[in-house]
Amino acid sequence: MIDIKYFKAIRLHLGLSLEDIAREMHCTKQTISNIENGKSKHKMAIAFYEEILGNHLKETPINTKEYFNAIEYLYKKKLNRN
Numbered sequence: 001m002i003d004i005k006y007f008k009a010i011r012l013h014l015g016l017s018l019e020d021i022a023r024e025m026h027c028t029k030q031t032i033s034n035i036e037n038g039k040s041k042h043k044m045a046i047a048f049y050e051e052i053l054g055n056h057l058k059e060t061p062i063n064t065k066e067y068f069n070a071i072e073y074l075y076k077k078k079l080n081r082n
Helices: 006-014 020-026 028-038 041-058 063-079
Strands: none
Touching: 006 028, 006 041, 020 028, 020 041, 028 041
């Protein structure tokens, strides 16, 4: 199970855009953004997004160092906005 707070970092590390995931889920980019930001409580959409990320991770495994660098980048970016 992938924690929702890591969805965006994983998506970005895999080189996928909001549009890429939205296309696979047959939904809008805003829906994906809402899931990533914790604004969506739709369990089925969250589970489907998690499944899509899992499938991409099977094809392109994440190097742990690169993954944590992506998370650190997003964290710093968020701090700079506040």
